[in-house]
Amino acid sequence: MTTNNDQDYINQIINGDTKAFSLLVDRYKDMVFTLALRMLKNREEAEEVAQDTFIKTYKSLHKFKGDSKFSTWIYKIAYNTCLDRIKKNKKHFNDVAIDEFTEHQIKTIDHALDKMEQKEYQKTIQDCLSLLPNDDGFLLTLYYFEAHTLEEISKIVGITANHVKVKIFRSRKKLATILKQKLEPEIIEYYERERR
Template identity: 65%
Template sequence: MTTNDDQILITAIEKGDTKAYAQLVDRYKDLVYTLAIRMLKHKEEAEEVAQDTFIKVFKSLGKFKGDSKFSTWIYKVTYNTCLDRIKKNKKHFNDVAIDEYTFNKLDTIDNALDNIIKEEKSTLIKQCINKLPEDSSALLTLFYFEELSLDEISKIINLEANTVKVKLFRARKKLAVILEQYLQPQNSLNYGTR
């Protein structure tokens, strides 16, 4: 949807049109929930955060200036709401060790992934992303699944685009470590078929 469509809805909501608010929620509920589930890794908490996000969005619509796309702004509200929930619950997720990881292994993982059917690849990657810390899984979700630019992501998480790029690279390396565990049998099968 275009920013103009969003702005029309926002104006209607500010005038008290509840149907316009329902349309806005319907338009963005999937992306809000997807980011929340990736960060929180718990269905009920993600649902609660999604609801909290839309309450915050409703109360803060007047603060949306239109400097960025509305979707970027709602992602930012979702991201921050998730961070608040994580801090509140004091959840800590284990990081994946990447100390001895090489760039060649990243290429090997990418090549192995190319041999998996697209739907299986997507499912596998989503399962592996869920095993990452919340910040890494959020970045990968925003960049690869929601296809946001580095600039859009930097606005969402309040970091410079170059910093986002570095964090995204590190998140990819962590993901590659997890994917390697799943793809070991796949690699040996490929060598046997030549």
């Protein structure tokens, strides 16, 4: 299931070519860092966890069997390393209250987002994701930005695909709550224009 290119690098590394590992690091470092940042909410800690993830990956590369994508395997290592760091720091993150949203409200929020310029849209999404509790931002990033399937995410976080689906649904509702607060001015402006 892993890409041939990744498997070629893995074989080279196992056969003693340590330089091939830097190619894998280059390929996955940004996403590993982003996922760590989503969970830890701290740049320095995310950098440390990303480093730890690649050290653990290197040391256990011989255990990778190729029955899932290499990205799934490395993201699972990153996820578990983040959990270890959270336990170590004994940090607790506030949960976002979930409001009930009608389909119309969500479409209105989507419409307001569509009106924003692409750069501003991406910044808004990133800002809102960073306000989510650690697991929520991690799951939404894997599902929407990395386009992992529920089955792949299930392997990464170690829960059933159905449980992942429920957690993603709840995470989306939390994100909608944050987006609603952040986009309230744009929504009001949209309604005022539509009434004219």
